[in-house]
Each structure stands twice: as structure tokens, then as C-alpha cells.
Amino acid sequence: MALSRHRRPNAIATLGAVLLARQYSLAGGQEGVVVRIAVMGAGGMGGYLGAKLARGGHDVALIARGAHLEALRRRGLRISGAESLEVSGLQATDRPAEIGAVDTVLFCVKLYDTEAAAELIRPLLGQATFVVTVQNGVESAARIAAVIGPDRTLAGAAYFPANIVAPGEIAWLGRMAGKPLIAFGEPGGGSSPRASEFARICNAAGVEAAVFEDTERMIWEKFCLIAGSSAATALTRLPMGPVRSDPDARWVLVRAIDEAAAVGRALGVHLPDDVEERVLGFLDASPANGKTSQLVDLERGRRLELEWLSGTVVRLGSEQGVPTPVHRTVYAALKPYAGGTDSG
DSSP: OOBOOOSSTTOGGGGGGGOBOOEEEOTTSOEEEOOEEEEESOSHHHHHHHHHHHHTTOEEEEEOOHHHHHHHHHHOEEEEESSOEEEOSOEEESOGGGTOOEEEEEEOOOGGGHHHHHHHTGGGEEEEEEEEEOOSSSSHHHHHHHHHOGGGEEEEEEOOOEEEEETTEEEEOOOOTTSOSEEEEOTTSSOOHHHHHHHHHHHHTTOOEEEOSOHHHHHHHHHHHHHHHHHHHHHHTOOHHHHHHSHHHHHHHHHHHHHHHHHHHHTTOOOOTTHHHHHHHHHHTSOTTOOOHHHHHHHTTOOOOGGGTHHHHHHHHHHHTOOOHHHHHHHHHHGGGTTOOOOO
16 A cells, blocks of 8 residues: 655646655554654644554654653653553654654644744655644644645644643543544545545554545534633633533533534534534543643643634634624633743
8 A cells, every 4th residue: 555645635646756655564464654754742642643653663753842852762652541552762852853854744733833833844844745733723724834835734633632641651531432533634625645545544553533525624623622622621620521510610611612613604614503512422422531731731830722722712703793702701711821820
């Protein structure tokens, strides 16, 4: 099997010119494609995906910083929680230029670092390299494309909670029922060989992946989930279990989901009529001890993604004439903490 990549999503006829494949032996002895993957932002989501892909036989390099980076260099990466996994010997750095050109970049940085990180990944970009966005917002692919070009990006979303619990260790709390671990597709919609081939490579490595042709809908469905859950958990300072079981906290969660969906529809996104119920169903089936990354960042005094979550709902709602009182309240309540409070 060959990994197909192309410089323009609609240039199907030119795919052969940029076909790139390397043979390797999978654990079961199968012949397949080894893909060189860089994870830009090897935190909870990026670290877990990188560990799984590395265990699946791929050449994975992790880009991180601080104590987490030092632990990755010394001991490797450990996954705990709902799955136990340890990988060592991976290249770990805070300088993408040390890695050089790769086949695929998983872009997993915090939303406030998007443009700066997109500039930093330039040394990773070869002729056919593409970047899969794995972030929480609805504007990530466009923001990255503005820096590196629209032909290089696939819009993506991840469906699992994972957080760094100690340098070099990531707690994975399980998957969301009925969802793949990761989904992606061409930002402009439609299918492409590069998206399909990368999904097959992920699935072969144990990372359940799906390709969505309507990526706008995919991104907004995930945004309804993450904006709603982030708002409710951060406002109450509670994990998902207590939020969904307390009637008043649940009201905040439900209304926050509803507001995000209303904004998406006002923008012309073709969200399903029952998207609110579906999102709530996913959250009801999620781990009771699951914490959104915004809650974790708030607890640790770190900078918040508030501006790109509730802030985006409020901003776009205002532009479209859609009331967003819950997200406006959450935004106002968390704004004093948005820049982080950890002075250490």
C-alpha cells in the first residue's frame, strides 16, 4: 500500500508525481508503509496519538518543551489510565529544524499558539507534506493555511480526553462512544486520496480514524462538544460526571451546547437537527472523571483557550445576531484567568 499525497486537493491527476512510500515490517509481519510523522505539540492529544502511531511502526518525532520535553528525552513517553503504553527511543525536540522534512505533521498545539507554531513547522514541510489539524477551535485550519498555504492542510478533530499528568506521562481516559479517535478531511470538503490513505495508515496502527467529506460540519459538531463542555466544567471547576449529574450545572452544559449549535447554523453550517442531543449523548457516555483541557489549564494556572472557545461563540454570535448569554457569562467569569495565574 502506498501513501498518496498531493499539493492541491483537486489535482488528482498529479498524485503519481508526489507518491512517497517506504516499506517496513509491521508487528504481524505485514508489508506496509512507514510514514515519518512529526507531532507539533506532544501534549495530551498529540502525545497519545504519537505514541500509538510509533507503536504501530511509524517514524514519529515529538515536539514539546520544558520539563515534559526533558522527560521524553530521558525516559520516553508513558500512557496511563484507560490504556497502558510505553514508547522510548523517539526523537524529541523543541526545534523542528532538527527533525527535517516529514510526510505528515499532526498539529496539536494550544489555540493561542497556532500562528507562531505554524511558522515553526516550516522546516518540517517537504514537497508533499501535509498538516492535520488536531485542535479545539473552528478556525484552526484557516489560521494555519494562512501561514503555510491552503494546499497543505487537512482539517481534523480528536474525540478523546487526555492530559499530561506528569512530565513524560499522559493519562488517557478513554474514547467517546460512537466516535473514532480522530477524524479529518479536506477543508473545502470532498474526499481525497491523501486523507483516505492516512486514515488507513492510522487504522492499521491502532488509531481509529475516519474521513469526513463535510469537514465544516465535522469541525462544528466537535466545537459544540468542546465549547459546551469546556464552558460548563471550567465555570463549575468540576469534571464531567458531577457536571452532568447536577441539574443546575447540566443546564449550563445544555445551554452552552445549544448556543454553539445556533451560531453554527446561523453561519450556514449544515448541522444535524439533533446535534445537540447527539453531543449531549457523547458527553453522558464519557468518563465521569474526565476533565476538559480548559479545566486542567485553569486548575494549573495556565493560559486558557477561552478566546477561541466561548469567546468565539460570543464573537460569531454577535456578528450573526444570535444571543449567547451562557457563553458570554462564562467568558466574563473566566476572563480574569485567561492569561494564566501561575507565576512560577
